[in-house]
Amino acid sequence: MAMFILRRIGVMLLTALCLTFVVFVLTNLEPNLEKLAKTQGNVRMTDEQVESWLDRRGYSDPVLIKYGRWLGVVPGFVGEDSAGRAVGSCIGEGVEATNAPRFCGVLQADWGYSTVFRDSVWNIVTTRLALTGKLMFWVMVLMVPAALIIGVLSGMREGSKLDRSLSSVSILSTATPEYVSGVILIAVFASSAVGLKWFKGTATSAMESANFDNFFLPVLTIALYGIGYIARMTRASMAEVMTAQYIRTARLKGVSFPNIVMKHALRNALIAPFTVIMLQFPWLLNGVVIVETLFNYKGFGWTLVQAAGNNDIELLLGVSVVSVFVVLVTQLISDIGYVYLNPRIRIA
Amino acid sequence: METLTWAEIIPTVLARFWPVWLALALLFAVSLSTRRRTGLYGKLFDSPIGMIGFALVMFWIFTALLGGLIMTHDPLAQIAQMKNDVPGSPLPDGDARFGWYLFGGDNLGRDVFSRMVAGAWIVVQIAPLATLFAFMVGITLGLPAGYYGGRLDTVLSFLANLILAFPVILLFYLLVTPEIVETGIPQYMAAVMFLFPIVFLVVLVNARYRTQARINVPVIVGIVVVAGYLYLSLVSEPFTPIAVLPASLDAISIPGGVLVVFVSVVFVNSPTVFRIVRGLALDIKTRDYVAAAQTRGEGPWYIMLWEILPNARGPLIVDFCLRVGYTTILLGTLGFFGLGLPPESPDWGTTINDGRRLLTIYLHPALVPSFALLSMVLGLNLLADGLREESLRD
Numbered sequence: 001m002a003m004f005i006l007r008r009i010g011v012m013l014l015t016a017l018c019l020t021f022v023v024f025v026l027t028n029l030e031p032n033l034e035k036l037a038k039t040q041g042n043v044r045m046t047d048e049q050v051e052s053w054l055d056r057r058g059y060s061d062p063v064l065i066k067y068g069r070w071l072g073v074v075p076g077f078v079g080e081d082s083a084g085r086a087v088g089s090c091i092g093e094g095v096e097a098t099n100a101p102r103f104c105g106v107l108q109a110d111w112g113y114s115t116v117f118r119d120s121v122w123n124i125v126t127t128r129l130a131l132t133g134k135l136m137f138w139v140m141v142l143m144v145p146a147a148l149i150i151g152v153l154s155g156m157r158e159g160s161k162l163d164r165s166l167s168s169v170s171i172l173s174t175a176t177p178e179y180v181s182g183v184i185l186i187a188v189f190a191s192s193a194v195g196l197k198w199f200k201g202t203a204t205s206a207m208e209s210a211n212f213d214n215f216f217l218p219v220l221t222i223a224l225y226g227i228g229y230i231a232r233m234t235r236a237s238m239a240e241v242m243t244a245q246y247i248r249t250a251r252l253k254g255v256s257f258p259n260i261v262m263k264h265a266l267r268n269a270l271i272a273p274f275t276v277i278m279l280q281f282p283w284l285l286n287g288v289v290i291v292e293t294l295f296n297y298k299g300f301g302w303t304l305v306q307a308a309g310n311n312d313i314e315l316l317l318g319v320s321v322v323s324v325f326v327v328l329v330t331q332l333i334s335d336i337g338y339v340y341l342n343p344r345i346r347i348a
Numbered sequence: 349m350e351t352l353t354w355a356e357i358i359p360t361v362l363a364r365f366w367p368v369w370l371a372l373a374l375l376f377a378v379s380l381s382t383r384r385r386t387g388l389y390g391k392l393f394d395s396p397i398g399m400i401g402f403a404l405v406m407f408w409i410f411t412a413l414l415g416g417l418i419m420t421h422d423p424l425a426q427i428a429q430m431k432n433d434v435p436g437s438p439l440p441d442g443d444a445r446f447g448w449y450l451f452g453g454d455n456l457g458r459d460v461f462s463r464m465v466a467g468a469w470i471v472v473q474i475a476p477l478a479t480l481f482a483f484m485v486g487i488t489l490g491l492p493a494g495y496y497g498g499r500l501d502t503v504l505s506f507l508a509n510l511i512l513a514f515p516v517i518l519l520f521y522l523l524v525t526p527e528i529v530e531t532g533i534p535q536y537m538a539a540v541m542f543l544f545p546i547v548f549l550v551v552l553v554n555a556r557y558r559t560q561a562r563i564n565v566p567v568i569v570g571i572v573v574v575a576g577y578l579y580l581s582l583v584s585e586p587f588t589p590i591a592v593l594p595a596s597l598d599a600i601s602i603p604g605g606v607l608v609v610f611v612s613v614v615f616v617n618s619p620t621v622f623r624i625v626r627g628l629a630l631d632i633k634t635r636d637y638v639a640a641a642q643t644r645g646e647g648p649w650y651i652m653l654w655e656i657l658p659n660a661r662g663p664l665i666v667d668f669c670l671r672v673g674y675t676t677i678l679l680g681t682l683g684f685f686g687l688g689l690p691p692e693s694p695d696w697g698t699t700i701n702d703g704r705r706l707l708t709i710y711l712h713p714a715l716v717p718s719f720a721l722l723s724m725v726l727g728l729n730l731l732a733d734g735l736r737e738e739s740l741r742d
Contacts, residue, residue: 015513022514029533031526175571177680180721183707184718186707323518325512
């Protein structure tokens with residue numbers, strides 16, 4: 001088991017390294033840097049001025065060195081400004097060049113500076129992530145029990161009327177992407193044209209004080225898409241378990257049907273959905289970006305859109321690191337959890 | 349003229365779709381009468397769910413193909429007086445065109461109904477083709493990974509997992525920004541990905557007719573010439589980093605935005621297809637008929653493409669339907685974020701994005717494309733369900 005976890009973590013770190021490198025290369029392409037120079041310096045810079053601007057800040061060095069600096073394994077860039085003083089990425093405002101640390105990268109928790117929000121990337125990412133965490137928590141609270149109940153109810157008697165109708169619901173919900181269900185939900189429950197006005201169409205106020213009015217629609221929108229998928233997986237797994245020999249034995253012994261479902265089938269039927277739920281996280285991230293844009297909830301997904309849309313290189317890198325990390329960690333947990341939950345693998 | 353009520357709008361809309369109803373009726377009549385002879389396709393008509401799904405999908409395909417007959421107005425034409433008008437609003441007097449905006453006007457005074465119909469054409473053009481390309485890439489790489497295993501499998505699986513661990517939205521934002529398009533990276537990716545169908549076809553034919561040079565050589569030459577020309581004219585665009593063909597020979601010119609969208613959608617989909625194909629190959633290669641072919645001395649590619657692949661077709665067809673639906677959703681996502689396609693494009697994602705800004709006051713500009721997209725994806729999912737049920741039955 002320990003060997004297995006160690007190997008998985010090794011592969012995960014390698015993947016993270018490769019992915020961050022790809023993002024780094026894609027965000028540090030020449031056109032991006034030129035745009036950065038023009039927005040930070042002067043819009044009417046000539047090509048030579050752009051080049052010297054980039055040179056003085058170490059942007060013209062080879063990609064691998066730049067990546068190493070950003071990661072914090074290669075000493076930070078040190079150059080001279082027009083007055084001859086030492087400047088560099090590691091030398092902050094009002095810090096003597098001799099006192100500045102040699103390395104400053106992601107590993108040293110120095111994530112850079114956002115040009116859009118005029119704040120350190122670390123601050124932005126943590127505050128935004130907390131907001132999205134709140135959203136995700138309620139999504140999970142709504143989505144997981146709902147999906148499992150639908151899946152178990154439809155899987156325990158395959159082909160019954162209940163199964164047919166619940167399966168139709170879950171197919172419908174998987175066919176509805178967030179931007180469609182969000183639009184429909186806002187139109188029905190929040191618009192002044194229909195007149196229901198049960199909920200608010202924006203979730204901006206939910207950032208400070210979330211309540212049922214302003215938070216239910218975004219949570220429901222994300223949850224709906226996931227419910228269908230998890231419910232279908234649960235149904236398949238439940239239907240398979242219900243045909244197993246030990247269930248038949250239990251029925252022949254005269255155990256009541258609710259007892260069979262609760263005590264004999266459920267535990268085994270929930271192993272497969274667990275992995276599915278964990279692997280849903282990357283997709284949820286997708287939904288988070290859409291829903292936060294649609295409902296104007298300024299969380300992590302909204303930040304991603306802002307960073308990508310405004311060529312905010314360091315913020316985009318920070319956001320990518322976090323999202324890649326989230327995806328990889330959930331994959332790891334789902335792998336380990338699967339082994340742990342399944343006694344046939346755990347003991348062997 | 350009077351504003352139409354819903355009791356008048358619905359029959360008018362249904363009547364506008366007459367070519368589609370006709371085509372659907374013909375298709376179902378022919379398919380139902382020959383369903384005992386058309387294999388899996390015919391069996392689809394035994395399952396009500398599959399039939400409903402098929403009808404929904406074909407409805408949109410016919411709508412896309414016959415769009416010119418159905419549209420009441422030019423999807424890009426703006427009439428200033430019609431801004432945000434409710435469904436059924438009449439055009440200003442003296443206009444020679446069709447008298448009403450059946451589903452109302454959007455925020456620029458364009459006809460929502462016609463834009464919905466025109467949007468179907470964009471989706472039907474891109475989604476199945478992109479999925480097909482993703483399948484070509486996934487199959488060409490997944491079969492050897494599953495069949496040979498070993499180091500090849502490790503490397504390819506690692507790469508596939510790498511792409512899968514990328515959040516899709518982030519990937520889109522990285523690939524579809526103007527800065528990246530400027531460097532030509534999507535075009536280089538297209539140049540690599542569009543090679544896979546040619547490789548796939550050549551290997552497919554060569555594996556089968558290797559020993560019969562009289563068939564093999566002309567067919568392969570034919571494939572290479574035709575597909576190669578298509579490939580070059582697809583990839584080459586004047587005034588971009590890749591301009592291989594002179595403009596006079598360049599038969600197909602894809603607008604830059606569409607190519608980028610196409611490439612990123614294929615790129616996102618192929619690792620999943622790879623994983624499915626690899627899993628199927630791992631399972632099927634232990635069967636007796638594969639062992640029989642190996643004993644006969646067949647080459648590895650013959651076994652992969654003519655023994656394993658045909659026996660994996662059931663799950664692959666089902667997944668294809670689901671994946672076209674998923675690709676439709678992805679295209680909508682791209683449109684929703686205004687990535688790739690031009691802002692006036694009538695595709696459903698872009699129109700939903702346009703309409704949502706005034707959603708709390710005017711519902712129709714966003715709701716109409718939403719329901720269109722929903723029904724198409726729902727149709728594909730139901731079709732996949734029907735196919736799965738019927739292919740499991742025997």
